[in-house]
Amino acid sequence: MxxxxxVGGLDIAELTFFAFxxxxxxxxxxLRGEDxxxxxxxxxxxSGALHGGSEPLFFKPPKTFVLPHGLGEVxxxxxxxxxxMPTNVLTRIWPGEPLDVVGDKLTSGVGPASIAQxxxxxxxxxxxxxxxxxxxxxxxxxxxxxxxxxxRGLPVVGLDGGKAGTVKELWMDRAESVLRYxxxxxxxxxxxxxMPMAMVEVSRSGVVTDAITGAQFAGVPRTKSLDxxxxxxxxxxxxxxxxxxxxxxxxxxxxxx
Numbered sequence: 001m002x003x004x005x006x007v008g009g010l011d012i013a014e015l016t017f018f019a020f021x022x023x024x025x026x027x028x029x030x031l032r033g034e035d036x037x038x039x040x041x042x043x044x045x046x047s048g049a050l051h052g053g054s055e056p057l058f059f060k061p062p063k064t065f066v067l068p069h070g071l072g073e074v075x076x077x078x079x080x081x082x083x084x085m086p087t088n089v090l091t092r093i094w095p096g097e098p099l100d101v102v103g104d105k106l107t108s109g110v111g112p113a114s115i116a117q118x119x120x121x122x123x124x125x126x127x128x129x130x131x132x133x134x135x136x137x138x139x140x141x142x143x144x145x146x147x148x149x150x151x152r153g154l155p156v157v158g159l160d161g162g163k164a165g166t167v168k169e170l171w172m173d174r175a176e177s178v179l180r181y182x183x184x185x186x187x188x189x190x191x192x193x194x195m196p197m198a199m200v201e202v203s204r205s206g207v208v209t210d211a212i213t214g215a216q217f218a219g220v221p222r223t224k225s226l227d228x229x230x231x232x233x234x235x236x237x238x239x240x241x242x243x244x245x246x247x248x249x250x251x252x253x254x255x256x257x
Contacts, residue, residue, distance in 0.1 A: 069128040071121075086110050105247040106219060106240050108214070113243035118231035125175045130228050132180050134169045137227055142172065155206040156184050156195070159248060162214020167207055168192060171229070181229070181237075182207065186217060193220035194229060199241050212244035 060076045088108050090100040100109040109115055122130040123248040135142050151167040158164055164184060171181035171194065181194040199211045212220075221236040223229050229237075246252055 069124055098157040101247075104219065106216065106243045107221070108243070109234075111243070112246045113239045115172065115232075115235040115239045118235050120230045120232040122167070122228045122230055123234075129174075132171055132173050132229055132234075133176050134171050134183060134227060136169060138172065144170075149204050151182060151202045151207050152199075154202070154204075156182075156217070157206055157208045158212055158214035158216065159208075159210045159244075163187060164214045164217035178247050184217065190218060191222065193217060193222060193225070194237055195220070196238055196241055209241070210245075211241040211250045216244065216248060 064073050064075050066073050086099070086109055088102050089101060089110055093201050101110050101113075105111075106113055125131045152170065154167050155167060156164045156167060165186040166184070167182050168185040169183040170179050171183060172178065173180045179197045181197060182200060184193050184195055186193060195209065195217075200207050200209045220240055221233060223233050
C-alpha cells in the first residue's frame with residue numbers, strides 16, 4: 001500500500017484543461033440561456049404557438065431592463081408581446097413551405113419585406129434628442145462637400161427610368177454624421193417620402209435607385225411627422241425598398257435559369 005496514487009497520472013496541464021472545459025461549457029450554457037430573452041422560446045412554424053419557456057435548465061426567468069432617457073422599463077422575454085403571424089399569405093400545408101404573398105408584396109411584411117416590430121418612436125442620441133433629422137432642423141450649418149454632388153433639387157428615377165420626383169432635403173444621422181435618407185418630393189404634389197441613402201446612386205444628372213420603379217414610389221410607407229422618423233417607420237421604409245430587389249418587377253422573382 002505504499003504505491004497508492006489517488007490521481008494517477010493527472011497533472012497540472014490536465015487539470016487546467018478540464019477546468020477550462022467546464023468553464024467554457026458553463027459559459028455556453030449561460031449565454032444560450034440569456035439569448036432566449038430575445039426571440040425565444042421558439043414558435044411553431046405553422047401555428048405560431050410557443051414552445052417551452054419554463055424549463056429552468058434551458059430558459060431564463062424574465063428580466064427587467066431599464067431603458068435610457070426615461071423611456072421606462074421592458075421585460076424580456078414577454079410571451080404576450082410577440083409578432084403576429086402574417087395574414088396576407090396563402091395557408092402553408094407543411095412546415096418550412098415558402099410563404100406566398102397575397103396582395104402588395106412590397107408592404108406584405110413577409111420575406112424580403114419582413115420587418116421587426118420596433119418601437120414607434122424616433123431613435124435617440126446620447127443627449128436624448130432624435131438621432132435622424134432633416135438638415136433644416138440642425139442648429140449649425142451642415143453642407144455637402146464641394147467635391148460631391150448635392151442631390152437636392154435633382155430628379156429621382158426608378159429602375160425602369162420612370163421619374164418619381166425630386167430630392168427635397170437630406171436627412172442626417174447626427175450621432176454618426178452620416179446621411180441616412182433622401183427626402184423625395186413626389187411628382188404631382190402627392191407628398192414626400194424617405195428613400196434610404198444606401199440604395200441610391202447620385203450623379204450630376206440625377207438620383208437613380210435600382211430597388212423599385214418610378215411608379216412604386218407612391219407606395220413607400222409615409223412618416224407620421226414631416227421632421228421625424230420612428231424606428232418602426234425606418235423598418236417599413238427599408239423593407240419596402242429591400243423587397244423591390246425581388247418583387248419590384250415580375251422578372252426579378254423568376255429563377256435566372
